Amino acid sequence: MKTDFLIIGCGLAGVTFANLAAEHGYTVRLTDRRAHIGGNCYSYKDEESQVEVHKYGPHIFHTNSTKIWEYVNRFTAFNNYVNRVKARTGNRVYGMPINLHTLNQFFGKDFTPAEAEKHIDSIRDKELKPTNFEEYVLHNLGRELYEAFYKYYTTKHWGVDPTEIPISTAKRLPIRFNYNDNYFNDQFQGIPVNGYTEMIQRMLDHKNIHVSLGEDFELYRAGWRQNFKHLVFTGSIDNYFNYNNGYLPYRTLRFEAVRGKEIIGNAVMNYTDMSESFTRMHEHKWFTPERKFDKSIAFKEYPGNTDSRKNPIYPIRNPDSTAMFQAYNDQAKAEENVTFVGRLAEFRYYDMHQVIAASMTKFEKLMETYGK
Ligand SMILES: Cc1cc2nc3c(=O)[nH]c(=O)nc-3n(C[C@H](O)[C@H](O)[C@H](O)COP(=O)(O)OP(=O)(O)OC[C@H]3O[C@@H](n4cnc5c(N)ncnc54)[C@H](O)[C@@H]3O)c2cc1C
Incomplete structure (x- = not known):
């Protein structure tokens, strides 16, 4: 008997889809080429400092949607973290966004x-x-x-x-003529108290979901239709089509770890002049200010250029890449029983709440045709 869904990508797009499908009685195989779940939201406990580190960069959950907030709160409690960024320029430190x-x-x-x-x-x-x-x-x-x-x-x-x-x-950058230095305008904000990975693990904790890690889509490309009814692809759309229109361009990030007792004294510090080549530093212990640590770890963030094949982070949108994506998207529309969702498949920047919403919408739309 065929499994209902094969989902490529264990980030929030794939995990949300898997969770909804399982809760509606469908069977799911969820795979990722990485050795862990969570995609770019993955977090782990750093052994030396015991700090919960966001491996792919700092992630703050924020949303204005009660539906999304109630949904994620089914899988974790959130702390009261509020993002208050600092910016260092000309050897002085200021609050960001500009207020x-x-x-x-x-x-x-x-x-x-x-x-x-x-x-x-x-x-x-x-x-x-x-x-x-x-x-x-x-x-x-x-x-x-x-x-x-x-x-x-x-x-x-x-x-x-x-x-x-x-x-x-x-x-997107707020400018305020009051003393509100909360980086986000949203009603809800916080960090999962035991990290993103535990939250995501709980989203996958269902008898209908089978997770297999360290597997690339290539393993399934030729024969998935024999074993699965529908494919949900959250990897890069050009990868799905074997790059037949070219490689989509991205900015990437490299992180350099710094250890100490207290490093920058805040979760995020932007470096807004050219005296440093990194853009910001993040000290992850401040994402859980309710916990005390004897040691700390921070990261310097260095951007660079790449394409969808190697650690793609921020899509570079220009007339050429938009046309290339459009060509892929046209091909995608002709694919039967395949859903494309997520930041890589849609070649756009999504915050976590937005990618959850996108997956929910795609799932609900599919249910209109599949029913159950
Ligand atoms: C530095 C940084 C900071 C961020 N900060 C915030 C924040 O503060 N707040 C916020 O809301 N959002 C933030 N985000 C955005 C957040 O990471 C995304 O919204 C979210 O990760 C998107 O989920 P996704 O499932 O679409 O993609 P991903 O998390 O990238 O998941 C896609 C998965 O697919 C897998 N995959 C791809 N191709 C294949 C293949 N061929 N075969 C098998 N597996 C494959 C990948 O390995 C990956 O695990 C940030 C992102 C970055 C990079």
């Missing part, structure tokens, strides 16, 4: 909200009609703040001049 405290520190003032807004209005480039990242920030904040906090950080992060980056990327 009233940042502005008062930066300009050496004690502005009220209205005075700060008036000051920014006097220094921003009002005449400019923004068409890219740089122009958007110059138009909203002026050159001094742009160069201190955005220009070099963005150049390091994306590896291109900010004039080549779309406005949509800049619009």
